[in-house]
Amino acid sequence: xxxxxxxxxxxxxxxxxxxxxxxxxxxxxxxxxxxxxxxxxxxxxxxxxxxxxxxxxxxxxxxxxxxxxxxxxxxxxxxxxxxxxxxxxxxxxxxxxxxxxxxxxxxxxxxxxxxxxxxxxxxxxxxxxxxxxxxxxxxxxxxxxxxxxxxxxxxxxxxxxxxxxxxxxxxxxxxxxxxxxxxxxxxxxxxxxxxxxxxxxxxxxxxxxxxxxxxxxxxxxxxxxxxxxxxxxxxxxxxxxxxxxxxxxxxxx
Numbered sequence: 590x591x592x593x594x595x596x597x598x599x600x601x602x603x604x605x606x607x608x609x610x611x612x613x614x615x616x617x618x619x620x621x622x623x624x625x626x627x628x629x630x631x632x633x634x635x636x637x638x639x640x641x642x643x644x645x646x647x648x649x650x651x652x653x654x655x656x657x658x659x660x661x662x663x664x665x666x667x668x669x670x671x672x673x674x675x676x677x678x679x680x681x682x683x684x685x686x687x688x689x690x691x692x693x694x695x696x697x698x699x700x701x702x703x704x705x706x707x708x709x710x711x712x713x714x715x716x717x718x719x720x721x722x723x724x725x726x727x728x729x730x731x732x733x734x735x736x737x738x739x740x741x742x743x744x745x746x747x748x749x750x751x752x753x754x755x756x757x758x759x760x761x762x763x764x765x766x767x768x769x770x771x772x773x774x775x776x777x778x779x780x781x782x783x784x785x786x787x788x789x790x791x792x793x794x795x796x797x798x799x800x801x802x803x804x805x806x807x808x809x810x811x812x813x814x815x816x817x818x819x820x821x822x823x824x825x826x827x828x829x830x831x832x833x834x835x836x837x838x839x840x841x842x
């Protein structure tokens with residue numbers, strides 16, 4: 590199993606652009622061999638990038654980020670605020686759309702060029718660690734759940750009616766081992782050999798069943814930690830969390 594090799598920063602924390610609470614600063618390896626600091630808010634599932642940091646993250650550091658997200662998967666999540674403020678100058682961040690290898694995603698930028706804020710899902714889309722769900726996979730999921738959270742922007746999608754996000758118009762996408770492997774290979778490093786060997790052909794129905802089972806397991810763990818009794822039918826299906834769980838379950842084989 591992979592072990593986390595990053596360290597937490599001792600520098601003064603910055604405020605999350607959404608909830609205004611202190612973000613956690615974690616050090617990761619950069620593509621140039623140096624170290625860079627990413628500021629993460631697990632409650633809002635967001636990352637603050639100082640200028641150019643989002644392009645400098647080393648491929649191997651992605652596995653460290655996966656492990657960190659998996660470790661913190663049971664924590665309670667908050668929706669993003671209507672207004673997001675730059676942690677450097679306190680001015681409102683500007684919402685915009687970018688198009689990358691993984692598709693369309695939402696990013697929030699500081700007009701003063703102090704940096705950008707992105708959700709965990711948007712970061713995965715930007716780096717190409719997702720693939721679009723096929724029509725058959727969407728239909729298989731729609732037969733099992735009512736709504737999902739868009740991986741690119743976090744918006745609620747009625748999967749029975751919409752086959753794209755009504756908020757950001759992104760195609761419905763999934764984080765999975767093959768997509769991660771292909772993305773890392775494009776960056777010049779294939780760090781998921783075990784996942785590739787473990788990959789097997791899955792029908793849309795089988796994939797949907799696997800995602801549902803993983804998300805239900807995660808939801809049970811979260812409810813146990815919070816000591817709350819929630820009905821599964823009233824929860825929104827978290828496609829990003831299920832995808833992280835799917836990748837991690839293959840990584841540890």
